[in-house]
Structure formats: structure tokens, C-alpha cells
Amino acid sequence: MATSPRATQQKFEPWTDPDAKPYVRIEKVTKKFGDFIAVDDVSLSIYKKEIFCLLGASGCGKTTLLRILAGFERPTSGRIFIDGVDMTSIPPYERPVNMMFQSYAIFPHMTVEQNVAFGLKQERLQKGEIESRVTDMLNLVKLGQFAKRKPHQLSGGQRQRVALARSLVKKPKLLLLDEPLAALDKKLREHTQFELINIQETLGVTFVVVTHDQEEAMTLSTRIGLMNHGEIVQVGTPSEIYEYPNSRFVSEFIGSVNTFEGRLVEDEPSYVRIGCDDLEAPIYVDHGVSSAPGATVWAAIRPEKITISREKPDATDNWASAVVQDIAYMGDMSIYLLRLDSGKVVRVTQPNIYRHAEDRITWEERVYLQWYPESPVVVTK
Amino acid sequence: MKSVLRRLGLDGRSVVTAVPYLWLLLFFLIPFVIVLKISFSTSQIAMPPYEPLLHWAGDKVLQIKLNLGNFAFLVEDNLYWKAYLNSIWVASVSTFFCLLLGYPIAYAIARSNPSARNILMLLIVLPFWTSFLLRVYAWIGILKNNGLLNNFLIWIGAIDQPIQMLQTDFAVYIGIVYSYLPFMILPLYANLEKMDLTLLEAAADLGCRPWQGFMKITLPLSLPGVRAGCLLVFIPAVGEFVIPSLLGDPGMLMIGKVLWTEFFNNRDWPVASAVAIVLLLFLVVPMMYFQRAQDAEAGGVHR
Amino acid sequence: MNQGRNLFRTLVLILGFAFLYIPIVSLIVYSFNSSRLVTVWGGFSTKWYGALLQNDQILNAAFLSLKIAAISATLAVVLGTLAGLVLARFGPFKGRTLLSGLTTAPLVMPEVITGLSLLLLFVTMEQVIGWPAGRGMTTIVISHITLTMAFVTVVVQSRLSQMDDSLEEAAMDLGARPHKVFFLITLPIIAPALMSGWLLAFTLSLDDLVITSFVAGPGSSTLPMVIFSKVRLGVSPDINALATILVAIVAVGVAITGIMMARQQKQRERDAQMALAANQAMIESVKKG
Ligand SMILES: Nc1ncnc2c1ncn2[C@@H]1O[C@H](COP(=O)(O)OP(=O)(O)OP(=O)(O)O)[C@@H](O)[C@H]1O
Ligand SMILES: [Mg+2]
Numbered sequence: 001m002a003t004s005p006r007a008t009q010q011k012f013e014p015w016t017d018p019d020a021k022p023y024v025r026i027e028k029v030t031k032k033f034g035d036f037i038a039v040d041d042v043s044l045s046i047y048k049k050e051i052f053c054l055l056g057a058s059g060c061g062k063t064t065l066l067r068i069l070a071g072f073e074r075p076t077s078g079r080i081f082i083d084g085v086d087m088t089s090i091p092p093y094e095r096p097v098n099m100m101f102q103s104y105a106i107f108p109h110m111t112v113e114q115n116v117a118f119g120l121k122q123e124r125l126q127k128g129e130i131e132s133r134v135t136d137m138l139n140l141v142k143l144g145q146f147a148k149r150k151p152h153q154l155s156g157g158q159r160q161r162v163a164l165a166r167s168l169v170k171k172p173k174l175l176l177l178d179e180p181l182a183a184l185d186k187k188l189r190e191h192t193q194f195e196l197i198n199i200q201e202t203l204g205v206t207f208v209v210v211t212h213d214q215e216e217a218m219t220l221s222t223r224i225g226l227m228n229h230g231e232i233v234q235v236g237t238p239s240e241i242y243e244y245p246n247s248r249f250v251s252e253f254i255g256s257v258n259t260f261e262g263r264l265v266e267d268e269p270s271y272v273r274i275g276c277d278d279l280e281a282p283i284y285v286d287h288g289v290s291s292a293p294g295a296t297v298w299a300a301i302r303p304e305k306i307t308i309s310r311e312k313p314d315a316t317d318n319w320a321s322a323v324v325q326d327i328a329y330m331g332d333m334s335i336y337l338l339r340l341d342s343g344k345v346v347r348v349t350q351p352n353i354y355r356h357a358e359d360r361i362t363w364e365e366r367v368y369l370q371w372y373p374e375s376p377v378v379v380t381k
Numbered sequence: 382m383k384s385v386l387r388r389l390g391l392d393g394r395s396v397v398t399a400v401p402y403l404w405l406l407l408f409f410l411i412p413f414v415i416v417l418k419i420s421f422s423t424s425q426i427a428m429p430p431y432e433p434l435l436h437w438a439g440d441k442v443l444q445i446k447l448n449l450g451n452f453a454f455l456v457e458d459n460l461y462w463k464a465y466l467n468s469i470w471v472a473s474v475s476t477f478f479c480l481l482l483g484y485p486i487a488y489a490i491a492r493s494n495p496s497a498r499n500i501l502m503l504l505i506v507l508p509f510w511t512s513f514l515l516r517v518y519a520w521i522g523i524l525k526n527n528g529l530l531n532n533f534l535i536w537i538g539a540i541d542q543p544i545q546m547l548q549t550d551f552a553v554y555i556g557i558v559y560s561y562l563p564f565m566i567l568p569l570y571a572n573l574e575k576m577d578l579t580l581l582e583a584a585a586d587l588g589c590r591p592w593q594g595f596m597k598i599t600l601p602l603s604l605p606g607v608r609a610g611c612l613l614v615f616i617p618a619v620g621e622f623v624i625p626s627l628l629g630d631p632g633m634l635m636i637g638k639v640l641w642t643e644f645f646n647n648r649d650w651p652v653a654s655a656v657a658i659v660l661l662l663f664l665v666v667p668m669m670y671f672q673r674a675q676d677a678e679a680g681g682v683h684r
Numbered sequence: 685m686n687q688g689r690n691l692f693r694t695l696v697l698i699l700g701f702a703f704l705y706i707p708i709v710s711l712i713v714y715s716f717n718s719s720r721l722v723t724v725w726g727g728f729s730t731k732w733y734g735a736l737l738q739n740d741q742i743l744n745a746a747f748l749s750l751k752i753a754a755i756s757a758t759l760a761v762v763l764g765t766l767a768g769l770v771l772a773r774f775g776p777f778k779g780r781t782l783l784s785g786l787t788t789a790p791l792v793m794p795e796v797i798t799g800l801s802l803l804l805l806f807v808t809m810e811q812v813i814g815w816p817a818g819r820g821m822t823t824i825v826i827s828h829i830t831l832t833m834a835f836v837t838v839v840v841q842s843r844l845s846q847m848d849d850s851l852e853e854a855a856m857d858l859g860a861r862p863h864k865v866f867f868l869i870t871l872p873i874i875a876p877a878l879m880s881g882w883l884l885a886f887t888l889s890l891d892d893l894v895i896t897s898f899v900a901g902p903g904s905s906t907l908p909m910v911i912f913s914k915v916r917l918g919v920s921p922d923i924n925a926l927a928t929i930l931v932a933i934v935a936v937g938v939a940i941t942g943i944m945m946a947r948q949q950k951q952r953e954r955d956a957q958m959a960l961a962a963n964q965a966m967i968e969s970v971k972k973g
Contacts, residue, residue: 070853070857071857072853072856072857091856092853092856092857093856093857093858093859093860093861093862094859097857098857098858099853099854099857101850101853101854102850103848103850105848105850105851105853105854107851107854107855107869107873108851108873109872109873118855118858118860118868119858119859122858122859122860122864123859150955152952152955153955166854166858167857167858170858170859393862393863394774394862397766397769397770398766398770398774398777398783400763400766401763401764401766401767401770401783401787401833401837402767402770402779402783402786404763404829404830404833405767405783405786405787405830406786407805408802408805408826408827408829408830409786409789409790409798409830410786411805412801412802412804412805413801415801415804415805415808416797416800416801416804419804482700482703485696485700486696486697486700488696489692489693489694489696489697489700490697492693493693493697501697503938503942504701504704505704507934507938508704508705508708509887510883510887510934510937510938511708511927511930511931511934512890512891512908512911512927512930513891514891514893514908514911514912514915515711515911515923515926515927515930516707516708518711518911518915518919518923518927519707519708519710519711519927520707521915521918521919522710522711522714522919523706523707523710525919529710559703559704559707562703562704591689612792613791613792616792616793616794617792617793617794617795619794620793620794620795620796620797621794622795622796622894623893623894623912626916627915627916637794637796640796640797640800641796644800644898645897650804653800654800654804657796657797657800657801660794660797661797664793664794668789668792668793671788671792672784672785672788672789675784675788675838676781676784676788
């Protein structure tokens with residue numbers, strides 16, 4: 001999984017600070033289209049200078065929530081505060097918020113320069129100031145020499161940057177980006193992700209980014225809000241969401257995961273043991289779980305946290321035996337699909353460290369799986 | 382100014398809505414109410430030539446006189462219902478031939494190469510930009526006894542006596558098909574052109590022969606276009622006046638002509654109004670159908 | 685087999701266009717015929733054009749028709765644009781169905797009905813509020829606006845629904861109030877549609893006979909009314925001359941638009957190629973960097 005470039009920088013975690021005031025507050029917002037509930041009782045706090053990603057499957061209400069923040073949709077109930085001011089009934093043209101549209105929405109009858117200057121002209125700034133701010137912004141997004149071009153003379157990546165420049169030049173308090181990179185090809189997208197982070201840090205603007213690409217969310221965001229059917233199901237940093245999903249939905253949405261259904265057979269404050277019908281040995285987890293004994297729980301184990309060997313382990317917990325069903329060579333790693341005796345297929349990834357590993361595990365071999373007690377995540381819903 | 386409008390509860394949006402709305406209410410909807418009203422009145426030799434429907438009788442008692450005589454007249458005199466039936470017949474036949482002619486043309490254009498399509502469509506609508514009246518007039522020169530067509534047929538030896546073509550139903554059919562053909566082709570073309578051709582490839586892949594592909598895929602998918610085109614031709618053709626008066630037999634019964642005669646020659650406005658009301662009743666169903674199709678077309682794109 | 689289909693297509697197109705154009709061509713050819721009997725060729729002559737230019741009745745009627753068409757097309761574009769905007773952009777509201785019905789009905793309503801109903805309205809209005817006094821240009825213009833705005837509405841509505849509405853939202857998001865959004869973004873983008881709407885309205889107005897006959901006063905005969913009264917009595921060569929002039933004007937107009945469109949098309953293709961090249965260069969630089 002890609003790591004955030006922020007990881008190396010100093011800690012930026014205002015949400016852990018009880019005194020920090022959220023910059024954007026979404027309070028119990030619900031939006032209905034007729035009987036259909038597109039956004040369901042969402043409450044969120046977003047802090048200054050964050051890149052907050054709204055992530056979720058298609059149709060889960062991400063765009064709708066963004067449009068409510070921008071002012072294009074009125075929430076059916078609930079309120080929106082930006083910088084402490086109630087924005088719920090302020091029209092879009094009076095909000096200190098700008099949006100970058102998924103289609104970019106670049107005005108086709110204006111040049112690049114005129115597009116970027118449009119918002120400043122609406123503020124009736126002086127001509128000189130408009131010109132210098134437009135020039136600065138175009139240079140920032142590396143479009144200086146394209147100022148006089150018409151949109152249809154630009155490539156997809158250039159259009160994306162015109163749209164970005166146009167929404168940033170107004171120095172919004174909050175920038176909303178709806179799938180900002182979806183229309184770019186893979187190479188350009190990866191490149192642009194880092195540019196986007198650089199620009200955001202240079203200008204210190206707060207970003208709310210909508211995406212359905214989890215890798216993009218992982219790369220860009222300080223925190224992710226994961227949505228499902230109009231509800232926010234979990235909010236957390238990329239690593240929190242990846243390592244500590246709070247539900248089966250979250251663990252299965254982010255990355256790939258093997259989920260084992262089972263019951264708590266031993267339930268102590270410091271550890272639990274889970275009996276699974278699919279496994280010969282119980283799963284031992286080195287932390288407590290708040291659930292009634294005997295209740296159904298799910299243990300989720302990431303494919304990269306399972307090791308494969310030919311020898312039968314002599315541990316009492318955390319192992320299983322399986323037959324290799326399929327192997328996919330991916331370059332830096334290989335994916336193994338292993339069939340347990342119960343018929344359940346488990347996915348395991350192993351790095352390809354050696355070039356010509358003799359004696360590699362192959363199809364139809366019997367192997368044993370093992371994992372550490374800290375690897376499984378236990379979820380109760 | 383702005384604040385005054387605000388105080389009246391009028392923002393920009395409602396003003397923008399109100400202007401075309403009021404115009405259409407005043408100049409399109411209300412006139413029909415008046416026609417309805419006058420169709421219940423009696424004719425008089427005066428200006429305007431009808432008796433008022435409402436009048437004050439004595440002590441502020443408002444009297445409404447409803448005279449059903451005009452409608453009774455339409456039922457009794459079989460000239461009228463013959464004219465209605467004949468108009469519907471003529472419009473149906475013309476619509477059928479328009480479709481028969483228009484479908485292959487629209488299809489041929491929609492399946493020709495993309496750069497040629499726009500030019501061909503331009504050529505289809507081009508005659509529409511020249512006068513309708515003059516185009517109908519051109520057919521007089523072609524169809525009359527010593528006209529182009531008869532001369533041509535005599536020249537090739539197909540006939541040796543001119544055939545009477547002008548002032549026949551045939552001439553009226555030709556005139557209507559000719560004048561309304563672009564209205565049939567336009568919606569058909571719009572429909573056929575946006576059809577996904579891979580559907581036909583998929584059908585062929587599944588074992589359909591080309592003509593089966595046409596019958597089972599293209600034709601059913603183009604039905605909305607067929608419907609729009611037919612309504613666009615049929616409805617106005619029922620009330621057509623110019624074509625039957627210029628090309629048809631003077632005695633040909635078409636309701637548009639009857640209405641015109643009642644109004645201009647007999648100066649019987651109430652009967653003319655009754656004729657219009659009944660004609661409208663005949664057309665209300667196809668018109669609502671058309672309106673629904675039109676709105677669905679626009680609504681399909683609308684978010 | 686493919687060839688067979690091509691042959692069929694070509695044949696259909698040839699026959700179709702022959703049907704559409706032979707009458708028009710015959711009009712033109714016989715306008716240069718010196719014989720009064722329109723269909724008997726009596727040698728080449730341009731005398732009917734001369735006769736036409738001396739016919740005051742026709743010239744006056746043509747002038748009146750042009751004036752009416754210009755005024756009513758302009759107003760119809762204004763009203764039709766508003767109606768198209770309301771229908772395409774204002775979402776569902778109470779009375780929307782009625783409005784959309786009122787804008788599509790004139791498209792197909794038999795003209796005798798529209799003409800009669802408008803006349804009765806004008807007569808009633810004159811009785812009740814004293815306006816419009818008598819019938820003439822004003823009543824014709826009002827009627828033509830009502831008829832032609834329906835066509836403009838359809839054109840504008842369909843153009844607007846093709847237009848990406850996030851363009852308007854983006855403008856609003858950048859601080860433009862709704863009326864500014866309309867004038868700065870929507871209007872320039874749909875301008876070509878308004879132009880064709882205007883031309884359509886102009887042509888329809890110039891061409892209308894039935895409605896005009898109902899609502900015209902004694903002194904206000906438009907060109908179609910004059911033509912109709914003449915051709916009712918049979919063919920007359922100066923009408924052929926008039927038709928030829930009209931066809932020539934339309935042909936020149938179409939040729940100009942055609943050339944302009946072709947030029948724009950070429951420019952756009954060149955631009956697209958440039959953008960593609962730029963894209964390529966950018967990907968190269970990303971790969972290197
Ligand atoms: N104007 C509207 N009227 C009715 N339903 C709507 C409207 N806008 C959105 N919806 C519905 O609300 C739901 C959420 O839509 P939304 O556009 O927010 O999804 P999304 O999460 O952005 O999806 P995607 O990733 O596909 O863009 C969808 O089911 C959609 O059909
Ligand atoms: Mg979306």
C-alpha cells in the first residue's frame with residue numbers, strides 16, 4: 001500500500017487535540033431525494049489544513065455531501081458550519097468555499113487566463129491585482145505559457161490544472177475536489193497526487209477530496225471518512241482505517257482481507273481465542289474484545305500478514321493447513337490462493353525476495369499458514 | 382427596484398418564469414377559452430358577428446346563455462362530420478406515405494459515413510427554409526394537365542392523353558407528403574443516428590442475419606422516432622388548409638377548409654368556433670401523446 | 685452483399701433528394717421562361733424579374749413581411765430563451781407541466797385553430813380594454829411571436845440539456861450571482877443555438893399564411909397573403925421569379941454558414957492535434973522526472 005509522504009513529516013494530528021476547534025463542522029446532515037436517502041445523518045469535524053478524503057463505493061452519497069458543503073444542495077435537515085459560521089442557507093456564490101468539478105467545468109468560451117480570472121472579477125478586485133494573482137497561480141500549476149490558450153487546445157492533465165488554479169486563486173478557506181484525478185491516466189494520476197499535496201501545503205488550504213479510489217485516498221489524505229449507503233461508517237487516518245477497521249465492511253472495502261467467521265471461546269481482558277469452523281486451530285488474538293462470550297465475531301487477516309511454509313507448525317493456535325490452488329506472479333510479489341480443507345480460499349501475498357528461488361512452492365502442494373497474535377483484527381459487526 | 386420586487390415576493394427566478402408563462406397563458410391558452418365561449422353563442426349581423434354570451438339582465442343578474450345550436454348543427458349537417466372523417470383519413474394516409482418514404486431516407490443518411498451525414502441532413506431541411514407556400518405552388522406547375530409530369534409521361538409514350546392529376550386527392554397526398562417529409566425524417570434520423578451499432582454486431586454474433594437484425598433490433602429501437610415523426614406530421618395535416626385549397630378538388634371536404642369558409646366567406650364565427658372546438662377534441666389525445674414523448678425526450682437528458 | 689446495401693442506400697438518397705428538389709428546380713427554370721404559360725418553354729428571358737420589381741403590391745408586402753419577421757423573431761428569441769431556461773434548469777415546480785404543454789402545443793396545433801383563437805382574443809381584448817385597436821402589424825407580430833417562440837424554446841431547451849450544468853455551478857461557486865452566470869456563461873455558450881432559433885423564427889414568420897390571414901387587418905397584406913391570392917388563380921411567372929430570388933438568398937446564406945463551419949472544424953482539428961501532442965510531451969516528461 002502506498003504510504004503518505006506526510007509520514008516522514010512532523011506530526012499533524014489536530015483531531016487528537018481536545019482544544020483544537022474544527023474548521024468545518026457537519027452536524028447531523030441528512031439529504032433526501034424524494035424518499036431516497038442520499039446522505040444519512042452525517043456528522044463530521046474537519047480541521048484546518050487537513051486533506052480529508054471521502055471514500056466509498058459508487059452512489060454512496062459522496063458527491064451529494066460535497067455539493068451540500070458547496071451550497072448546491074440544501075440539506076433536508078442538519079447544519080453546516082465553516083470557521084464557526086452557520087453556512088446552511090448561504091448560497092454558493094457567497095460561501096468562502098470553492099469546488100473543483102469532476103468534469104472540470106472549464107468555461108469553453110474563455111481562455112485559460114480568463115477562466116482563472118473569472119472568480120476574482122466577481123469580487124471586483126483591481127485589474128492589476130487580478131493580473132498578478134492569475135499569473136502567480138498559473139506559474140504555481142506550471143501553466144504559465146498556456147495562458148492564452150482556449151480549453152479545447154489543452155490536454156486532460158492541463159485542464160485538470162486549470163480547474164485547480166481557477167478554484168485556488170480565490171484563496172478559499174475550503175477547497176472541495178470531486179474525483180480530481182479520475183479523468184487522468186494512471187501515470188499522470190500518481191504524479192499529480194504529489195503535486196496536489198505540494199500545492200496544498202504551500203497554500204495551507206483545507207481540502208475535502210471525494211474519491212472512490214482507495215489508493216488515492218491513502219496517498220492523499222490526513223484522514224479518511226469512509227461512506228456506505230449515505231452513512232459515515234468510520235473516520236480515521238489511513239493507517240487506522242487499514243489496521244484497525246471497525247467493521248467487516250471497512251476491512252473488506254480497504255485493501256483485500258481474509259475474513260474468518262467464528263465464536264469467542266475464551267474471552268479475557270488481555271487476550272481472546274476464537275473458534276472457527278474453517279480452521280483446525282483456534283485464532284489467538286493478543287488483545288481483548290468487547291463482545292459477549294459465544295457471540296459471532298469475525299477475524300480479519302491481511303494477505304501480507306500470513307506466512308506460508310511446508311512444515312507443520314507445532315503451535316496450538318494461529319495456523320491452518322491448505323492446498324495451493326493458484327499462484328499469480330506480480331513482479332515485486334506473488335499472490336497465492338490457498339484452499340483450506342473446508343473449501344474456503346485464503347489469499348496470501350509474499351514478497352519475491354530471491355531472483356531464482358529454487359524449490360519454490362508450486363501448484364497443488366500442501367502447505368501450512370501461520371500468523372502472529374497481533375495480526376488479526378476482530379470485528380463484531 | 383430590486384427591493385420592491387423582493388418585497389412583492391418576486392425574485393429573479395419567478396420573474397423569469399412569469400414572463401413566458403404569462404405570455405403563453407394570455408396568447409395561447411385564454412384564446413381557446415374564448416373560442417369555447419363563442420362556440421356557444423349565436424351569430425348576428427354585427428361586428429363582432431356574435432351575440433354576447435354574458436349579459437346583465439335587469440337588476441345585476443348575470444345571465445349566461447348557452448346555445449348548443451352550433452354543435453347540434455355540426456351533428457345534423459353531414460357535411461361536417463364527413464369533413465372531419467375525411468381530414469383524418471387524408472392525414473393518416475399521408476402520414477403513412479411520409480413514413481414509408483422518410484424511414485429509408487433517414488436510415489440511409491444515419492448509416493452513411495459521418496462526414497456526409499451533416500451535409501445530407503442539411504439538404505433535407507434546406508427546402509424547409511424556402512417558402513412552404515411556394516413549394517406547394519411548384520406542384521401546380523408539375524401536376525396540371527399541361528404540366529411537367531403529364532408532358533413527361535406523354536413524351537416517353539406512357540400515356541397519350543394528359544391525366545387529371547391536379548385537383549385530385551392524389552395531388553393533396555403528394556403535397557402533404559412533400560411538405561411534411563422533413564418533419565418525419567428529422568426525429569427518425571435523430572433516433573437512428575444515436576443507435577449503438579455494436580448492438581447489431583452483437584446480434585450478428587448471436588446468429589442474426591442482417592434483415593433479422595434490422596427487424597429485431599433497429600426497428601423496435603427506432604419506434605420512439607417513428608412515433609414522434611408520425612405525430613409531427615399527422616396532427617397539423619388534419620387541419621391543413623393551404624395544400625387542399627391549392628392542389629385539391631374545390632369540392633374536397635377538409636375540415637381546415639370548412640373552418641376557413643365558415644369564417645371568411647359565411648362570416649359565421651360561432652360555427653367556425655364550434656368546428657375548431659370539435660377538431661381540437663379530435664386532436665387532444667394525439668397532442669397529449671406528443672407532449673409526453675417530447676417531455677420524455679427532454680427529461681432523459683435532464684438531471 | 686455490403687455492396688448491395690450501399691447501392692440501396694445510394695438509390696434511396698437519389699430518389700429522395702430528387703423528390704425534394706425537382707419542384708424547386710422547376711420553379712427556378714421556369715422563372716427564366718419568356719412564355720406566360722409557365723410550363724411551355726418559350727425561350728430564355730429575365731422579364732419576369734423586371735415585372736416583379738415593378739409590382740408595388742408585392743414589394744410593399746415583402747417589406748412588411750420582413751419587418752414583421754425581424755421584430756417577431758427577435759422577441760420570440762427572448763421569450764423562447766426564458767421559457768427554455770425555465771424548463772431545462774429550474775427543476776420541477778408547480779405548473780411546469782402546463783408550461784411545457786403550452787410550449788409544445790403550438791408546434792403541432794393546426795394553424796386554422798391558432799389563427800381563429802388569436803383573432804377572437806384580439807377582438808375580445810379590443811372590446812374589453814380597447815387594445816389592440818383594430819388589426820394590423822401589432823396583432824400579426826404578437827401571433828407570430830406566440831407561434832415561433834415554441835420553436836425557439838425547443839431549440840434552446842435541447843441545447844441547454846446537452847450543456848454540462850456544472851459549468852453554471854462552477855461560475856456560481858466562483859462567486860457569480862445567478863443573473864451574471866446567465867449572461868457570462870450560459871448565454872455565450874448557447875449563442876449559436878439562439879442564432880439558429882432566430883433564423884428559424886424569422887423564416888416561419890416570413891412564411892406564415894393561415895394565422896396571418898386571420899389576424900391581419902384590411903391594410904396589412906403580407907407577402908404570403910399576396911402570393912396566395914395570386915396563385916389561387918393559377919400559375920404566374922413573376923411568382924416563379926420571386927421564388928428563385930428566395931432560393932438564391934437561402935442558398936447564399938447556407939453556403940456562407942457552411943464555409944464558416946468548415947473553417948471552424950479545421951481549426952478545431954488542428955487544435956485537437958496540438959493538445960494531443962502536448963499531452964504526449966507531458967507524459968514523456970513525467971516518465972523522465
Ligand atoms: N438530484 C438527485 N435526484 C435524485 N437522486 C439523486 C440526485 N443526486 C444524487 N442522487 C442519488 O443519490 C445517491 C448518491 O449520489 P452521489 O452522486 O452522491 O454518489 P457518489 O457517491 O458521488 O457516487 P459516484 O462515485 O458514482 O460519483 C445516488 O444513488 C444517486 O442516484
Ligand atoms: Mg460522485
